[in-house]
Amino acid sequence: MEAFLVSLLAVTVGEIGDKTQLLALLLAARYKKPAPIILGILVATLANHALAGLLGQWIAQHISADVLRWALGISFLAIAAWTLKPDEMDDDGLNESHYGVFMLTCVTFFIAEIGDKTQLATVALAAKYTDLSLVIAGTTLGMLVADVPAVFLGKIAAPNFPFKLVRWIAAGVFAILGVLVLLGIGDRFL
Incomplete structure (x- = not known):
């Protein structure tokens, strides 16, 4: 259960203000179809984080x-520093194909997540914990916890959301995790 909870927390806070969360806002504001967007996020995240988890275990x-x-x-310290850099997204090239909003979301989320800090966190967490299914479940749920509200809020709340404050909090969480790991403190908690 520890692997699940740490994975959930790490990815939830790491995802706030991330480019994939901004992508969720953008897709929701543009297409106003929450169900296929949320399902696309789920499928893309499961696929991406499963690959990242397998790499972490290897x-x-x-x-x-x-x-x-x-x-x-x-890596946790690097992710902490990376978290402080705000991501930017524009909506150029996000046109609904004949496959629809679901497929557009799947493809764009999968690609946007490649090399992203939450994917790298998944690699690191899978390297740390032996139960890959709990890591993938936690990181996937973390993505959904952060991105599903963005889908429902769309452009309405985006300008007023305190992304900078949340980025600093997320960076602090990753920095603490990094220091604890480097010092060998809390090995049973991380």
């Missing part, structure tokens, strides 16, 4: 525990 099996601890700690 890394854990082929890299020594000390190297893995340092890599994990440094």
Whole structure:
């Protein structure tokens, strides 16, 4: 259960203000079809985070525990710094194809998530925890917790949402996780 909860928290806070959350806002404001957008986010995230989780497990099996601890700690610190940089998205090229809003959301979310901080967090968490299904469930739910409200709020709340404050809080959470891992403190909690 620990893997699930840490994964959920890490991705939820890491996703606030992220380009995929902005993409959810953009798609919702443009198409006003929440059901296919949410389903597209779910499918794309499951696929993307499953691949990231498999990579994380491969890394854990082929890299020594000390190297893995340092890599994990440094990666959390890097994600903390990256979180402070606001993402920007524009809606150029987001045209509904003949496959519809669901497929557009699946493809754009999957691509946008490649190399993203939440995908890298999934790799790191899968390297740390042995139960891949709990990591993927936690990171996927974290994406939905952060992105589904964005789908329903659309452009209405976007200008007033305190993205900067939440980015700083998220960066703090990742920095704390990184320091704890590097110091070897809380190994049973991380």
